[in-house]
Amino acid sequence: CDIKISVxxxxxxxxxxxxxxxxxxxxTRPYTETMIIYIVFSSISLLTASLNLLVIISIxxxxxxxxxxxLLLLSLAVADFLxxxxxxxxxxxxxxxxxxxxxxxxxxxxxxxxxxxxxxxVNMVLISVDRYVAICDPLRYPTKITQKRVQVFILLCWIYAVFCNFMILYDNLKQLGRYNSCYGKCVITIxxxxxxxxxxxxxxxxxxxLYMRVFVVAVSQARAMRSHIAAVTLQCSVTVTAKxxxxxxxxxxxxxxxxxxMCYCPSYCVSLSNYDIMIGSSSTVVVIFLTYLNSCLNPVIYAFFYPWFRKSVKLIVTLEILQPNSCEANVL
Incomplete structure (x- = not known):
């Protein structure tokens, strides 16, 4: 099935x-609707770029x-920043x-x-694999998931994205405008x-x-820790804290x-329905907005759940990162 995108x-x-x-x-779109779209997209764009830049600088x-x-979060932040x-x-x-x-x-x-x-x-898949190994095989995690291996996989992730993108859009590049029925359209097919x-x-x-497996193992570990909590030694408590x-x-x-x-499903549901996406329609604006909103929400999630991100942002905003040896600061 081909998806057509047109004006x-x-x-x-x-x-x-x-x-x-x-x-x-x-x-001709109503002036009020046009202004709302411009203001919302511009605001979300600025917020998305700023928040993800903070993530990139922090890591x-x-x-x-x-x-x-x-490193996987950094790769995801780079995509969101773009x-x-x-x-x-x-x-x-x-x-x-x-x-x-x-x-x-x-x-x-x-x-x-x-x-x-x-x-x-692809980054989301890599993040899921990372958490799967960390929870389900913690003893071998340091040897299986190393920084060098992650860097290689991140590079392959971006190469794969570029290659697949080129293959999907190749027909449109081979014969420009072949899907336009009149001048003033921007129509591509994939x-x-x-x-x-x-x-x-x-x-x-x-x-x-992967996450179902992680959830099952996490629940079993939590039960095991509760049942043995009374007999925990100092060494075991460190292990428990790590877990x-x-x-x-x-x-x-x-x-x-x-x-x-939640952000990406609507756009793929539209694709699955074989519905022609008409650029300029209100429904299309909503679907696109939800998809791109994910890039803005990711750093917000970090701010709520990661103390290190909040500490890092404080050091960045106060310009303390310009101090000598600031890269060695304790942010954990």
Whole structure:
């Protein structure tokens, strides 16, 4: 099934009056609705870029945060930062009733959004694998999940996202404007079945299975700790604290994945229904807004669940990170 994305038309004015019958018809959006869309998208864009930049600086600067799990969060923050900095502002152009930037820009415009979306999906899978190993095989976690291995997987994640994005949009690049029925449209087509399987069904299935396993093991560990709490020695208490820390991280990242699913499911449900996405319509704006809102919510989740993020932000905002040896500061 192919998904077509086009500019909304209405029987009002022409996008290119000089082209007469070759021009698409232009739908005029109410001024109030237009201003709301501009203000909301601009505000969310600025907030998304700012919050994710704080995450990137925090994990990159402070040595204590250089852990395999945080490297995965850093990769996710980079994808979210690109969404806030580039994707959301340009998305405002697609809310306009006509497309004036040509066929090449139309296709290239979709590269960055698709890359960031695909990279985010794969990052979520990697985060789930990380928590699975940490909870279900804690003794071998330090040897299985090392920083170098995580860095390699992150690199492969982004390469995979770029490659798949190129393959999905290749037909649109090969013959520019082949899906436009008139001038003033930005229409691309992708293989909806391939996109659905590779970047929704398979990743979501893997994430759900991994987290179900993590939940079962976490519950059994919690029961075991409660039953032996009276006989805990100093050494065991350290182990218990470590296990509690791992399970807390699993819960936090579980919330992260749940929010991700809630934000991305509507767009894939639209794709699954084989409904043509009309850019410029109110329903499309809502679906796109929910998808990109995930990039803004991720750092908010960190702020609520991760004390290290709140401490890091305080050091960044107060410019204490400019002090010598600030990278060695205790933020845990």
């Amino acid at each position: 909304l038309q209405s029987e009002t004015e022409l996008c290119f009056p000089q082209l007469l019958n070759m021009s698409c018809k232009k739908h 990159s600067h402070f040595r204590q945060l250089h852990t395999p799990t945080n 969404v806030g900095l580039f994707v959301m502002p340009f998305q405002i152009l697609l809310t306009e009733p006509c497309w004036f930037l040509g066929d090449l820009v139309c296709v290239l415009f979709y590269f960055l959004p698709f890359i960031t979306v695909y990279a985010s999906v 293989n909806g079945a391939v996109d659905m399987v590779l970047f929704f069904i398979l990743p979501i299935t893997a994430i759900i299975i 509690k820390s791992e399970m807390k991280a699993a819960r936090t990242l579980g919330v992260l994945v749940a929010v991700f699913l």
